[in-house]
Amino acid sequence: MNTFKGKKLDKFVTKGGKKLRYGYTTGSCAAAAAKAGVIMLFSGKSISTIEIDTPMGWELELPVEDSVIDDKFASCCIVKDSGDDPDVTHSIRIYARVEESNEIGVEITGGEGIGRVTKAGLAVSPGNYAINPAPMRMIVDQIKKVLPNNKGVKVTIYSPEGKEIAKKTFNSRLGIEGGISILGTTGIVEPMSEEAMKESLALEISMIKERGIKRIIFVPGNYGRDFTFSILSQEKTEDITVKTSNYIGYMLDKAKEYGIEEIFIIGHIGKMIKVAGGIFHTHSKMADGRMEILAANCGYLGCSHSLIKKIMESITTDEAIGYIKEEIGYEVFKLIADKISEKCKIRTYDDIEIGTLVFSQQYGELGICHTGRRILEELRNE
Incomplete structure (x- = not known):
């Protein structure tokens, strides 16, 4: 498996005679932030980087930023890098807040800046936060890799910039209100796809x-x-x-x-x-x-x-x-x-x-x- 360290992926594709760099999705950011948050919650120690697997088959090592730990929760963010794709969510900060739960397992929800689905026809049912199925699986899978046995967590994915950035997307026309979507079937952004x-x-x-x-x-x-x-x-x-x-x-x-x-x-x-x-x-x-x-x-x-x-x-x-x-x-x-x-x-x-x-x-x-x-x-x- 290829491992790409640091914020930028050192992997490129040539399109139209131009060398263009790959990036990673909001789904990868959410999964990485959630995994890092779980590690910090149960260890009580901050970490500076986190490794995740992507459905693309590439392993990412991403910087962990804005870490906070107390006796009730841990939170941190991953800054999205869209590579050379003209993506309005480039550099958005995707946060995860992790709290220990009384029930064994993983609960994922959305928070500030993550849109809610209001209309039928999308991959997510109306009333739910716009975290698509593939990134949802990715988040859960990465958490399970580091979640201690017989423990449970509630993870809230949020993005303070999400509401403003969503105004530059198709979300409101698609019936997604209040923020961005957490997307990405492969975890990797192909430039100018x-x-x-x-x-x-x-x-x-x-x-x-x-x-x-x-x-x-x-x-x-x-x-x-x-x-x-x-x-x-x-x-x-x-x-x-x-x-x-x-x-x-x-x-x-x-x-x-x-x-x-x-x-x-x-x-x-x-x-x-x-x-x-x-x-x-x-x-x-x-x-x-x-x-x-x-x-x-x-x-x-x-x-x-x-x-x-x-x-x-x-x-x-x-x-x-x-x-x-x-x-x-x-x-x-x-x-x-x-x-x-x-x-x-x-x-x-x-x-x-x-x-x-x-x-x-x-x-x-x-x-x-x-x-x-x-x-x-x-x-x-x-």
Whole structure:
């Protein structure tokens, strides 16, 4: 087994030609703090480091900070290191308070800064603290390694910074109130993990499904979200608006899996034009083709060779739209919206009714397909 000592893991992965460092999860921090707390409670002595095993198969040796010991409890914290992953919980302090219990065994609960689950559809049942099953097992397993025979403990996991940091996460939208979640199936943070990002986005569809809702709005990001709330009531649509980021294909697959019946896609032309060409991962590193797809559709409508040349030489879609508007107007964007909906319906094997609206920051609404127009009116009249 590999052992990594100190706060930083000396282990890397190469992505996109960059060497990126692994980190460790809030689950690993909680397990390490709890294990250290048990040792200190029963020994009466502070420790400076603690070793834990992770489900990944890596052993971590982590610094123990802010230790307190008295005759009733022991507490300490582990500072999270997310490596090179852009994680808002990087450097958060995860504490464990350990008290001896009259009952043999291990009891785990949450405290300040750990969120409580309020809605069904997550791995943790409503009413419980948001400590996911894998880290919960990890915490219990690590405690049992050092818990004296015939003894019991109550362990409270908490984080004073958790409530504020949770405001930068998806937690409130997922029905987790009052703090962060304790997460991590492997105990290790893989830097810039695309899978973790996709799973967190898909959780929103799961939550909507649990409420019995069959119609949702997909937006690629904040531009789409803001535009949606400019044309529809935020109060009525916020709970059914789901960000897809660059993973429109994956999110369509998950919507089909969860039994969603109708999707209204509202997106900036710069992202959504790619889907009109059958590109379902819209990050520029995967594929571009924006100008080629725009030019091809304008050519299909009989535009001039000079317009196609201007489009192909454009740096941004807004620049190209200026040229298109002058020569052939907005008809092409209705065609593009139709094609986006058609490609998405093919992706879902026609199991989902799909409408599309595309817009530009500079020009506003550009085009909407027939199904999108119907859904838009229905949402406005609800």
